[in-house]
Amino acid sequence: MDALFAQLFAGLSLGSVLLLAALGLALTFGQMGVINMAHGEFMMAGAYTAFVVQSVVGDAGLSLFVSLPAGFLVGGALGVLLEATLLRRMYHRPLDTLLVTWGVALILQQLARDIFGAPNVEVRAPGWLSGNVDLGLLQVSSARLFIIVLSVAAVVGLGVLLKTSPLGRRIRGTVQSRDLAETVGVSTRATDRMTFFIGSGLAGVAGVALTLLGSTGPTLGTNYIVDAFLVVVAGGIGQIKGCVIAAFGLGTLQAAFEYSTTASLAKVAVLVVVVVFLQARPQGIFSVKTRSLV
Amino acid sequence: MLELDDLHVGYGRTTVVHGATVHVPEGGITAVMGHNGAGKTTLLRAAVGLLAPSRGRVLLDGDDVTRLRPHRRVRRGLAYVPQGQQSFPQLTTAENLQLVADTRPRGRARTDELLDLFPALREVMSRKAGLLSGGQRQQLAIARALITEPRVLILDEPTEGIQPSVVAQIERTIADLTSGDDLSVLLVEQHIGFALSVADRYYVLASGRVTSSGDGGDDSHATVRAAMAI
Numbered sequence: 091m092d093a094l095f096a097q098l099f100a101g102l103s104l105g106s107v108l109l110l111a112a113l114g115l116a117l118t119f120g121q122m123g124v125i126n127m128a129h130g131e132f133m134m135a136g137a138y139t140a141f142v143v144q145s146v147v148g149d150a151g152l153s154l155f156v157s158l159p160a161g162f163l164v165g166g167a168l169g170v171l172l173e174a175t176l177l178r179r180m181y182h183r184p185l186d187t188l189l190v191t192w193g194v195a196l197i198l199q200q201l202a203r204d205i206f207g208a209p210n211v212e213v214r215a216p217g218w219l220s221g222n223v224d225l226g227l228l229q230v231s232s233a234r235l236f237i238i239v240l241s242v243a244a245v246v247g248l249g250v251l252l253k254t255s256p257l258g259r260r261i262r263g264t265v266q267s268r269d270l271a272e273t274v275g276v277s278t279r280a281t282d283r284m285t286f287f288i289g290s291g292l293a294g295v296a297g298v299a300l301t302l303l304g305s306t307g308p309t310l311g312t313n314y315i316v317d318a319f320l321v322v323v324a325g326g327i328g329q330i331k332g333c334v335i336a337a338f339g340l341g342t343l344q345a346a347f348e349y350s351t352t353a354s355l356a357k358v359a360v361l362v363v364v365v366v367f368l369q370a371r372p373q374g375i376f377s378v379k380t381r382s383l384v
Numbered sequence: 385m386l387e388l389d390d391l392h393v394g395y396g397r398t399t400v401v402h403g404a405t406v407h408v409p410e411g412g413i414t415a416v417m418g419h420n421g422a423g424k425t426t427l428l429r430a431a432v433g434l435l436a437p438s439r440g441r442v443l444l445d446g447d448d449v450t451r452l453r454p455h456r457r458v459r460r461g462l463a464y465v466p467q468g469q470q471s472f473p474q475l476t477t478a479e480n481l482q483l484v485a486d487t488r489p490r491g492r493a494r495t496d497e498l499l500d501l502f503p504a505l506r507e508v509m510s511r512k513a514g515l516l517s518g519g520q521r522q523q524l525a526i527a528r529a530l531i532t533e534p535r536v537l538i539l540d541e542p543t544e545g546i547q548p549s550v551v552a553q554i555e556r557t558i559a560d561l562t563s564g565d566d567l568s569v570l571l572v573e574q575h576i577g578f579a580l581s582v583a584d585r586y587y588v589l590a591s592g593r594v595t596s597s598g599d600g601g602d603d604s605h606a607t608v609r610a611a612m613a614i
Binding site: 256259260262263266267269270271272273274275276277278279 | 432433434453454455458459463464466470471472473474475479482483484486487488528529532
């Protein structure tokens with residue numbers, strides 16, 4: 091029984107990391123039809139931001155709380171830069187964006203190597219996140235629990251933003267009809283840029299969160315980008331609800347397969363499950379007659 | 385007010401509108417009529433900035449706005465109600481209106497005024513626009529356009545697929561709105577009777593060219609019918 095709960099928690103934990111990584115992709119892919127392979131490198135930039143902040147601030151607890159908004163800003167700024175210089179010319183040309191952003195990802199990885207060196211760097215977790223928490227049925231890692239809370243907060247925050255704010259209305263309007271949004275007075279370019287800022291900022295936050303689970307290296311993002319895309323596609327493109335369900339579903343599946351096989355076989359098994367699922371339901375978990383973000 | 389000057393517009397290499405010139409003066413209603421495929425909607429899409437003309441200019445108050453993006457034209461007083469009662473289907477009626485009201489300093493107050501003009505919308509404020517009837521969606525589309533307090537309102541076939549009682553209401557609303565000199569309307573219609581009953585002047589478009597134009601007087605029906613060869 092304990093082992094079952096432990097696996098379930100491992101699934102939730104993995105799911106929450108995937109969710110943080112996939113939320114931003116769901117936004118940018120849903121709105122602009124852009125396949126951003128550099129999204130993983132925005133996570134990496136967020137992780138290095140945490141490293142830099144900790145080198146400056148020193149205290150691990152304080153640096154975590156400075157790193158989360160700083161990672162958001164760094165990820166967001168990189169996203170806006172990419173959008174403004176390259177991607178705005180390639181909306182709804184997914185294959186072109188895939189190639190271009192893959193190139194950008196390689197450049198960013200090399201840049202990280204040049205600045206921080208090839209070996210991984212360590213970011214210290216604050217003392218209160220280094221132990222375990224007793225949940226009665228099982229002991230869980232405080233850091234993993236923190237990431238689950240962080241990802242739930244990110245989903246709720248994003249949901250509130252999309253549902254209640256003027257920017258959220260502009261984003262949803264632009265997703266549903268770009269031409270109509272323009273002709274009622276919405277600057278869809280400015281909206282796209284803000285969407286990219288928020289989506290890439292979330293990747294930065296995910297990167298900061300990942301420093302709590304392991305060391306930080308130039309290829310940190312590449313480990314997550316494919317899984318994050320699986321989440322977005324399985325959830326239904328542009329669907330935040332679907333993204334949440336797919337992230338936790340895939341996380342749990344991966345953890346369950348890992349329990350009964352090995353990590354590599356589990357990856358293969360999850361991929362097979364997603365391929366079979368998409369054969370039966372190509373539109374993802376949520377069918378969308380009109381693409382919707384909430 | 386709004387001048388479409390020698391516009392050539394198309395899609396890719398196909399030109400649909402060949403040098404159309406349409407003047408919408410201050411106040412009143414200007415109708416553009418023509419059969420399906422005559423280039424009416426293409427002309428309007430160029431007027432609002434959704435299509436870039438290969439030749440010709442769009443002038444608003446004498447200023448060349450041909451290269452201006454659609455939302456900037458809206459700020460200069462141009463509003464557009466596209467064909468087919470288009471709305472943001474997953475947004476509620478209230479959100480459809482709010483989306484536009486957000487962009488205007490007087491948006492909220494203006495929304496209240498427009499809900500008085502279209503009271504039927506008050507009953508469906510929390511319903512998703514995709515679930516409204518055609519008539520409700522058309523009223524929503526017109527209200528949404530009017531929130532921006534335009535000086536030129538462009539209507540693309542506002543009566544298409546709408547029941548007669550709602551058509552009558554739309555007709556009354558358009559007539560009311562244009563009774564002063566504050567608002568000019570550019571109306572595109574296939575429904576000649578409706579267009580000429582409200583229009584002060586008209587243009588007939590055939591194969592992307594203006595083939596006839598004049599004032600909406602008593603003899604205009606015969607002239608338009610002849611120009612459209614019906």
